[in-house]
Amino acid sequence: MNDVLDDLFNIIEDRKETLPEDSYTASLFTHEKGQNAVLEKLGEETTELVLAAKDNDHEEIAHESADIVYHLLVLLAMKDMELDDLRSELAERR
Numbered sequence: 001m002n003d004v005l006d007d008l009f010n011i012i013e014d015r016k017e018t019l020p021e022d023s024y025t026a027s028l029f030t031h032e033k034g035q036n037a038v039l040e041k042l043g044e045e046t047t048e049l050v051l052a053a054k055d056n057d058h059e060e061i062a063h064e065s066a067d068i069v070y071h072l073l074v075l076l077a078m079k080d081m082e083l084d085d086l087r088s089e090l091a092e093r094r
């Protein structure tokens with residue numbers, strides 16, 4: 001059974017293939033800045049996560065963490081990588 005990360009990654013890969021006009025995800029794959037668009041988002045959201053952690057704002061920590069994970073999955077898809085590449089790397093560390 002797929003978990004939420006598998007489902008999200010599958011949707012991201014679908015957006016990469018089909019590039020719907022109204023999709024934010026698709027816009028990241030076609031952005032004039034190329035991969036820098038997603039890299040900049042990861043940088044911004046990491047800063048926002050740090051601020052949320054400093055404020056001990058649990059709701060905001062969860063929100064910014066989700067933004068980071070989403071953009072990280074977009075980056076993996078952009079690099080033609082799989083979610084299993086991340087899983088394997090984590091599993092090897094156990």
Ligand SMILES: N=c1c2ncn([C@@H]3O[C@H](COP(=O)(O)OP(=O)(O)OP(=O)(O)O)[C@@H](O)[C@H]3O)c2ncn1[C@@H]1O[C@H](COP(=O)(O)O)[C@@H](O)[C@H]1O
Pocket residue numbers: 008011012015022023024025026041045048066067070
């Ligand atoms: N999980 C996400 C997701 N997380 C974050 N984002 C977008 O990432 C952007 C974050 O940038 P910003 O932080 O600048 O946006 P913001 O609204 O100002 O956010 P904050 O300042 O509040 O952090 C926003 O436009 C969000 O909508 C996401 N956009 C899409 N998805 C999922 O991706 C899938 C495909 O959706 P489409 O992109 O609509 O096709 C769907 O399952 C969506 O749920």
